[in-house]
Amino acid sequence: MNEIETIYQKSSSSGTWFCEDYIKLPNRATSYGDGLFETMVWSQDNIRFFEKHLKRLSEGMEFLGMDASMINSEELISLLKKTIPGERKRIRWTVFRAGAGKYTPEESAVIQLLQIAPATVVSEIKRYTDVSRNVQLFANPWSKYKTLNALPYIIANKEKSERGLDEMILLDHRGYISEASIANIFWVKSGTYFTPALTCGCIDGVSRQVLIDYLNSSEIPLEVGEFKLDELHTAEQVVVTNSSGVSYLERFKDRMFSTKPIEFLKLIFD
Known part of the structure; x- marks a missing residue:
């Protein structure tokens, strides 16, 4: 096919x-x-x-x-x-x-x-993750849209393949977490969810919007902001979301995360 x-x-x-x-x-x-x-x-x-x-x-x-x-x-x-x-x-x-x-x-x-x-089936678990060495993102008035200029993501995914990784984390030019190679990123600490703000140059993904809406309507604590990479070293779970669904990151450098499925995510993206 x-x-x-x-x-x-x-x-x-x-x-x-x-x-x-x-x-x-x-x-x-x-x-x-x-x-x-x-x-x-x-x-x-x-x-x-x-x-x-x-x-x-x-x-x-x-x-x-x-x-x-x-x-x-x-x-x-x-x-x-x-x-x-x-x-x-x-x-x-x-x-x-x-x-x-x-x-x-x-x-x-x-x-x-x-x-x-x-239909694309995403990997439920992505085992090996690192930060891109070649790509830095810049926020501008159109960075939240999916434009036909996808070079940053092409370069990031080429690097991901060459390094034998399952996922790549992209930072903005100031060193703040922006997104994953083809997805938005969320992480969980002590029951609170975190995700980068659009000021970090990430795309305003539809799945990102859906998850933010769900967390807010369910009164689940959520912080949207500018976060340095150190945040991931203390995260309990990290998920990446795009139109195809949700994947759980298992490892970032020496940090291991829980990959136990989050029930409400299964309901949202099934």
């Missing part, structure tokens, strides 16, 4: 989605990374946490000056219900600016791509 089974696209001029596995070149996605994407889970004939994905995408489009009114969420769900009813799939929704121009965009219309692939 191919990693990507089906690709749909919708141009700025077409009224409906059509199945096509190539895009016209040049375009502003490949030339300038002028776009955004959302990676989502399709299950039980719906996109998990879809409203949060839609909100983040729409806010990112507005920040970049793209026409968010071109997004039709009901049409998207209808397409997926007809195409993959009852299945569990990984959906990547890419939105990039249409038209020409160089660094200065000439229009706000967008082209959309849907990549439908087998």
Whole structure:
């Protein structure tokens, strides 16, 4: 089975989605990374946490000056219900600016791509973790969105593979914990959950938002802030979250963590 089974696209001029596995070149996605994407889970004939994905995408489009009114969420769900009813799939929704121009965009219309692939199963336990030697993140007004410039994560994951690690922790340029190689990070100490603030350059992950909402609504202590790496040396559990689910870190340097599943996480991300 191919990693990507089906690709749909919708141009700025077409009224409906059509199945096509190539895009016209040049375009502003490949030339300038002028776009955004959302990676989502399709299950039980719906996109998990879809409203949060839609909100983040729409806010990112507005920040970049793209026409968010071109997004039709009901049409998207209808397409997926007809195409993959009852299945569990990984959906990547890419939105990039249409038209020409160089660094200065000439229009706000967008082209959309849907990549439908087998659902990703994350490793429940990641045994070996270290800090990236090559990547430092910088907070800016767009760092919380998933833009088409993913070079920091490509470099981090290449380093992770070369060093034989299961996970990589990324710091910001000041030395504060930011996130994992493709996920947000949380840790637990004495019943309190901790996670980096967006000021540390991390992506405002949908799973991060869902977990923060759950902790707050359940009145479970949570601290969102700027934390140095020493925090992990006294943590009891460390989890990383992304659209595919939750993984538990077992070891960071000489520190061992509990990998006992947290029951409410299983309920949230099942």
